Amino acid sequence: MPKAKVGxxxxxxxxxxxxxxxxxxDIIGADTKFLxxxxxxxxxxxxxVLPGGFSYGDYLRCGAISRFSxxxxxxxxxxxxxxxxxxxxxxxxxxxxxxxxxxxLLKNENLKFVCKTVSLKVENNKSIFTYKYAIKECIDxxxxxxxxxxxxxxxxxxxxxxxxxxxxxxxxxxPNGSLRNIAGIQNxxxxxxxxxPHPERASDGKLGNxxxxxxxxxxxxxxx
Amino acid sequence: xxxxxxxxxxxxxxxxxxxxxxxxxxxxxxxxxxxDTRIGKYIELKIDAKSRAEAEKTAEEACKKLLAxxxxxxxxxxxxxxxx
Numbered sequence: 001m002p003k004a005k006v007g008x009x010x011x012x013x014x015x016x017x018x019x020x021x022x023x024x025x026d027i028i029g030a031d032t033k034f035l036x037x038x039x040x041x042x043x044x045x046x047x048x049v050l051p052g053g054f055s056y057g058d059y060l061r062c063g064a065i066s067r068f069s070x071x072x073x074x075x076x077x078x079x080x081x082x083x084x085x086x087x088x089x090x091x092x093x094x095x096x097x098x099x100x101x102x103x104x105l106l107k108n109e110n111l112k113f114v115c116k117t118v119s120l121k122v123e124n125n126k127s128i129f130t131y132k133y134a135i136k137e138c139i140d141x142x143x144x145x146x147x148x149x150x151x152x153x154x155x156x157x158x159x160x161x162x163x164x165x166x167x168x169x170x171x172x173x174x175p176n177g178s179l180r181n182i183a184g185i186q187n188x189x190x191x192x193x194x195x196x197p198h199p200e201r202a203s204d205g206k207l208g209n210x211x212x213x214x215x216x217x218x219x220x221x222x223x224x
Numbered sequence: 225x226x227x228x229x230x231x232x233x234x235x236x237x238x239x240x241x242x243x244x245x246x247x248x249x250x251x252x253x254x255x256x257x258x259x260d261t262r263i264g265k266y267i268e269l270k271i272d273a274k275s276r277a278e279a280e281k282t283a284e285e286a287c288k289k290l291l292a293x294x295x296x297x298x299x300x301x302x303x304x305x306x307x308x
Contacts (some may be wrong), residue, residue: 061293068290097293111241151238151284151296
């Protein structure tokens with residue numbers, strides 16, 4: 001059994017926190033706990049998950065208010081010390097707002113909330129997040145977002161490409177108009193990852209799709 | 225007491241699909257002379273400061289830290305005296 005101690009951060013308005021908990025706890029069997037945003041500390045957790053949802057009602061900008069919640073100070077400290085942090089959907093938006101990942105997520109190009117399963121290509125499988133996939137492997141994961149249009153400056157994009165920080169791109173149809181079809185990236189230190197699609201919603205065989213399970217398993221097993 | 229009237233807009237280099245949709249509506253109303261429609265946010269707040277310079281400093285910091293995201297937004301503000 002992996003020694004992973006997963007902490008799922010719960011903000012007011014998070015709504016994929018239980019899906020992430022179920023995937024890590026019940027499917028993978030990892031020691032998993034919720035971390036209420038006001039408690040302010042990561043504690044003994046060695047993996048932190050910022051789940052999807054609409055934290056603080058997406059007021060001002062998605063993720064902008066959550067970034068200043070008391071637990072995020074400790075999440076930033078934890079990440080700077082090399083701790084593993086993953087942000088899914090709203091979690092990705094929070095990571096960009098907090099500066100743990102570069103860039104920002106704009107409104108979808110077609111202005112619509114997109115809720116469907118999309119195809120992704122694994123662009124880099126030499127990360128602690130994607131090593132269980134083959135390079136260029138195509139997987140299907142659900143997306144559900146209105147602001148998933150990844151954007152960054154040209155300089156940042158050059159760095160992302162040069163440093164192999166792009167982990168997933170949309171294959172075929174791009175649901176939100178993101179730059180270079182980007183769906184998920186990691187930071188330069190390779191311990192923080194953000195993605196718009198939902199691996200936790202594709203981790204239980206009974207629900208049909210398990211393409212996201214290897215990602216979550218990989219992260220859990222990367223902790224020794 | 226000062227009032228800060230703050231505007232944030234998507235940076236000029238970023239496509240603004242909301243602005244484009246609104247502009248298409250305006251064009252369908254016959255306003256062929258309207259172009260470059262951009263949608264932003266207006267934020268108004270009161271600042272208890274001893275001087276206009278101090279109020280400006282506070283507004284600037286608030287924009288930089290929270291109200292605007294420099295990756296995608298530009299901001300501008302106006303400070304006026306007033307408020308209770």
